[in-house]
Amino acid sequence: MSVIYILITVSIVVAVVFLLAFIKAVKSGQYDDDYTPSVRMLFDDELKKSPSKIIEVEKQKPI
Template sequence: MSVIYLLITVSIVVAITFLLAFIKAVKSGQYDDDYTPSVRMLFDDEIKKNPNNKLIQSQKEKQKSI
């Protein structure tokens, strides 16, 4: 019976350790997305919004329609 108490205690300590490691990784910015902003700038010309909330054509779309 004492082995069960020991295993439960050890498993709780390991779980808390992993939780703290995860929280530290999130706070240090390890899971920040660095890839998407670099790709997003390639597609910024596709559709732009006007200040009046109207969609305007990009230069590429204007050239295609001519």
């Protein structure tokens, strides 16, 4: 029975360590997306070619 208490304690400690490592990675910007904004401008013209998008773009332009 004492082995179960040891295993539960060790598993909780390991879970807390992984949680702290995840929080540190998020705060340091590990999961920030730096690639998509640079590629988005390459596909901007394709979005304007579809008829529904052209209407939306024309509505946004001031007269």
